[in-house]
Amino acid sequence: MVLDVFFTVFPLLQLKDGNMKADLEAALPAGREDFAIQCRDVCRSYGKLKVLNNLNLTVPQGQIYGLLGPSGCGKTTLLKCIVGTLKISRGHITVLGKPPAFPGHDVPGKMVGYMPQELALYNEFTIGDTLTFFGRIHGLTRKETKARMDFLIDFLDLPQKTSLVRNLSGGQRRRVSLGAALLQNPELLILDEPTVGVDPVLRSKIWQHLVEIVRTGKVSVIITTHYIEEARQANVVGLMRNGCLLAEGPPDAVMKQHSATTLEHAFLQLCETSDQNGSKRGSSPPGGPLENSQSFESGKDESRPILAVGAGAAEEVPKYSADWKVRARHFLPKWRNIAALMIKTMVRMKRLPGSLCFQFLLPVIQVSLICLCVGGDPKGIQVAVVNNETSPTAYSQSLLSFLDNTSVQQVHLSHEEAFDGIYNAEYWGVIGFGKNFTSYLTKRMIQRQVSREVVDGGSVHVWLDFTSKMQKPFLYLNTDFTTFVTPGAVLSITFYLAVGLTALSFVLERKEGLLDRCWVAGVSSLETMLAHLFSQLFVISVQIILLLLFILLVFKMPNEGSLVLVIILIVLQGVTGISFGLVISSAIDDEQSANQAALGIFYPNLIISGIIWPVECIPYPLRYLSLALPQTYASEALRCIMYRGWGLSRMMVWRGFAVTLGWNTFFLILATVILKLRT
Numbered sequence: 001m002v003l004d005v006f007f008t009v010f011p012l013l014q015l016k017d018g019n020m021k022a023d024l025e026a027a028l029p030a031g032r033e034d035f036a037i038q039c040r041d042v043c044r045s046y047g048k049l050k051v052l053n054n055l056n057l058t059v060p061q062g063q064i065y066g067l068l069g070p071s072g073c074g075k076t077t078l079l080k081c082i083v084g085t086l087k088i089s090r091g092h093i094t095v096l097g098k099p100p101a102f103p104g105h106d107v108p109g110k111m112v113g114y115m116p117q118e119l120a121l122y123n124e125f126t127i128g129d130t131l132t133f134f135g136r137i138h139g140l141t142r143k144e145t146k147a148r149m150d151f152l153i154d155f156l157d158l159p160q161k162t163s164l165v166r167n168l169s170g171g172q173r174r175r176v177s178l179g180a181a182l183l184q185n186p187e188l189l190i191l192d193e194p195t196v197g198v199d200p201v202l203r204s205k206i207w208q209h210l211v212e213i214v215r216t217g218k219v220s221v222i223i224t225t226h227y228i229e230e231a232r233q234a235n236v237v238g239l240m241r242n243g244c245l246l247a248e249g250p251p252d253a254v255m256k257q258h259s260a261t262t263l264e265h266a267f268l269q270l271c272e273t274s275d276q277n278g279s280k281r282g283s284s285p286p287g288g289p290l291e292n293s294q295s296f297e298s299g300k301d302e303s304r305p306i307l308a309v310g311a312g313a314a315e316e317v318p319k320y321s322a323d324w325k326v327r328a329r330h331f332l333p334k335w336r337n338i339a340a341l342m343i344k345t346m347v348r349m350k351r352l353p354g355s356l357c358f359q360f361l362l363p364v365i366q367v368s369l370i371c372l373c374v375g376g377d378p379k380g381i382q383v384a385v386v387n388n389e390t391s392p393t394a395y396s397q398s399l400l401s402f403l404d405n406t407s408v409q410q411v412h413l414s415h416e417e418a419f420d421g422i423y424n425a426e427y428w429g430v431i432g433f434g435k436n437f438t439s440y441l442t443k444r445m446i447q448r449q450v451s452r453e454v455v456d457g458g459s460v461h462v463w464l465d466f467t468s469k470m471q472k473p474f475l476y477l478n479t480d481f482t483t484f485v486t487p488g489a490v491l492s493i494t495f496y497l498a499v500g501l502t503a504l505s506f507v508l509e510r511k512e513g514l515l516d517r518c519w520v521a522g523v524s525s526l527e528t529m530l531a532h533l534f535s536q537l538f539v540i541s542v543q544i545i546l547l548l549l550f551i552l553l554v555f556k557m558p559n560e561g562s563l564v565l566v567i568i569l570i571v572l573q574g575v576t577g578i579s580f581g582l583v584i585s586s587a588i589d590d591e592q593s594a595n596q597a598a599l600g601i602f603y604p605n606l607i608i609s610g611i612i613w614p615v616e617c618i619p620y621p622l623r624y625l626s627l628a629l630p631q632t633y634a635s636e637a638l639r640c641i642m643y644r645g646w647g648l649s650r651m652m653v654w655r656g657f658a659v660t661l662g663w664n665t666f667f668l669i670l671a672t673v674i675l676k677l678r679t
């Protein structure tokens, strides 16, 4: 059995430091529960790419485990599976006694300190903000956080705590990231390449610190590194290749086994042996369950210091259970985490004042543009006038003087010039009067019956250029168009700005590893959603106040109904936008696709929600879709409140609220489920 073999390993640990050896021997595990991490037959794929292939790994309690392997062999994937941010497709993992994310277990949570490969830091934060943020999530008091912060800044040789992360060098950022993982003195440290970009002196200091903290036997460390030789300071090394562990054991024993003077050399030999085994078997896939034991089990050393890691399948999978109270507590959101995330968002906003002002002012600018530019009368339209009457007392002259001459600018031309001009798009239309317009018109007024020639000669002839898109609204719309459009436009602006604020939030945080990092620190998907919702509510509240001030006081839109209802409906539409943004953000990985999704729905929704033109004009199959959209009934409800003074007792009003609330609930649940499934 693997475990039996494993236990024989420890007495042989040959650390340079004699005391260290004694400590480690004192901390020898006595049973399964003394393993910090145990992976058995773990498989994980990305689509068709098999990254972890029946991997077995054991990190003993109170020791440093150096996970080594070439780039792309699956180390980061394995660490993500161990902390629970990636789900395994087969096998089982136990971390500090239970599977990761088991209800009531503090992994993810306070028990584990995770430093991901990405920097996973908020650029707008200072070093102090970063450590305070993680301190809040781990439930440390201010005093505890301060004490740890002072120690870590000194130990990791960091600049002042007021230094902004975005102004730090790459190496300094990595050290801040390491500091965040060490902050709460976790029982298990999972460090993905913490020493990359760190100078040799500090690298050795970090290793020294790791050696010191495991000395108590209570802290365990799993660390990946590209500097294979530094892993000689680990108590156990695991050599990984093609998603499998080739060997696992104390570094000196691994080297001795292969008569190598360096770990690197030993690793090379292991790779060659595994390649030879692979080619002998012919069909064994890379990373398939290698008979790693070939080199180890036939080892001459009787103590068999190196593990054969292919075993484990026969082990019984332990059963874990938690009672319903623990489960319920596990799923309930923690206010502490929500508050920490909200403070984080506020601090980031404060550090980007330009962006915050833009967010506040953008809706006002948009609604002002709508009120100023949509629905008004056109001004200074050039219209060609062909008047064949010359007398100043002619009726045609009087008629022309009655036209709205602020809208229409008359250009008197000959018949040919006028039509040439209209073909060249110089004029919107031509108004024509015949030579005898006055006399024919008089005849039409006096005589009961007139000839066709008289009717024609006594008529005003108008030719309009219908290729111009403005002709129809100009001709048919009344000046209340602005009043019709504004309520829907306000809802639409609130909705889309909220989508815009949110759609990229998780995408960027996921890309930078921040979502995973927070999740490993113990923040649940629901808490992330709620915190985001509450912080964005603050932003949209300011936006809505400014919007209403402008439309009611500056543009004097009427409001016959309850202002409270108006505000609530607009806020609820903002929440719909936030929740829809959260759906996009949780489902989509890259910024470009998230942007496309947010922009892609903008026009169809605007056009078929009855915001610009009444829903009654939409052809039938589309009308059903229109009625199901979040803004159709809501716009109607807002119009009814503002212009008719109706309240919630009217169906057209409460229906708008009900549909909005329904969409909010649906989007929020969908976003939480997607985020949960994807972390």
Ligand SMILES: Nc1ncnc2c1ncn2[C@@H]1O[C@H](COP(=O)(O)OP(=O)(O)OP(=O)(O)O)[C@@H](O)[C@H]1O
Pocket (backbone or CB within 6 Å): 046, 049, 051, 069, 070, 071, 072, 073, 074, 075, 076, 077, 078, 117
């Ligand atoms: N999200 C992903 N989607 C698809 N493939 C992925 C994803 N993440 C990693 N991979 C692939 O899985 C394999 C293992 O990647 P992983 O990051 O675990 O390697 P690694 O050993 O940590 O490498 P390195 O030492 O360079 O960080 C690689 O081939 C990589 O391309």
